[in-house]
Amino acid sequence: MGKTFLLRLLLLIACMDPRAEVHAYDLKGTGDLSTVGRVAHRYRAGEEEDDIAYALADLRELRAELRRRAKVIRELPKDLCPESKVTSALADMRKLGLHPIIVGVDECQKWFEHPTHGGEFEEHCTDLVKRGPALGMTLLLATQRPDSKSLPTGISANATLRWCLKVMGQIENDMVLGTGSYKRGIRANLLAWADKGIAWFVGEGSDARVVRSVYLDAVTADALALKLYELRKAAGRLTGHALGEEPEAGTATSYDLLADLLTAIPAGTSKTWSEDIVARLAELRPDVYGEWGPEQLAAAVKPYGIRTVQVWGTTEDGKGANRRGVRRADVLAAIDRRDARSAKTYVHLTIFKDLHEYVEPFGVAVGGDSLKR
Structure with missing residues (x-):
């Protein structure tokens, strides 16, 4: 609040x-x-x-x-x-x-x-x-x-x-202030409606x-x-x-990390060392990936549900080594998940639009979460 x-x-x-x-x-x-x-x-x-x-x-x-x-x-x-x-x-x-x-x-x-x-x-x-x-x-x-x-x-x-103004319950309270805050007596849900601008701060x-x-x-x-x-x-x-200096939307380099990863891990390759991936990414888009190392790659792919794994490979001098890397299958799965979410959102919006057109002549209001009787 x-x-x-x-x-x-x-x-x-x-x-x-x-x-x-x-x-x-x-x-x-x-x-x-x-x-x-x-x-x-x-x-x-x-x-x-x-x-x-x-x-x-x-x-x-x-x-x-x-x-x-x-x-x-x-x-x-x-x-x-x-x-x-x-x-x-x-x-x-x-x-x-x-x-x-x-x-x-x-x-x-x-x-x-x-x-x-x-x-x-x-x-x-x-x-x-x-x-x-x-x-x-x-x-x-x-x-x-x-x-x-x-x-x-x-x-x-x-x-x-963290600031937590009035919230409705214990779960929301602990989401903001940290697990166990409610049990320790830190309870923003006890703030009154008149307590506008008052918050618990940690x-x-x-x-x-x-x-x-x-x-x-x-x-x-x-x-x-x-x-x-x-x-x-x-x-x-x-x-x-x-x-009044407004950059045009999208003037910065546009890139799709998942698509770029598929380029860095070419078809026919099941998994690739992280150090090789960042080198190929840097060649592909030096302005975006030029300073990346294996650590930056691991952090960047994590939000997509991809984790680096142990990959056995051969160094330039012919010696075998086990290093962190990325599986191509994991990248493809992440793309599928993203596309599925996008399609689901489109379907929901289409259904909402159609439903609104059908019921509006009868004076029925369609809300963001429900159909009101």
């Missing part, structure tokens, strides 16, 4: 730091984050195919930025970066390009449940949530019920800061605590965004969407 207001507040707080680059996605499509869009580097409202293409292009760019930042950090002198992570002092050095990047997504389940691109969204967000914090990149995800479909476990398990310090967010209605939020726009403009910190 109130997650969109809280997400908008967190994004506006991020906008108050003129260094911060904000990416805001309103997958509900109602424009609730439009005030943030005034100063955001990337902003989109909706879940149509062009919106999905826009978001994927942005996430691919962010993954590339993640790799660039890792290289910058790796090459910095230890006296400037002793802990191998971005600090506020390093973020102040504009030439390094290590400014804070904050990505906020409302109704994030729309990404992860997408019948075609859900796996890629999961792949990108898993990498960002795991490696992003040390590199000055933060991912904020909001959803009503973070089960394994709405918020994949590889992402939720690495979500260190992740900072050893104990969970109740916090209250600041209430900003749409008019106040928009006035604040206008002020922030002027301050950023004066500081020369407006970029991307805030300057």
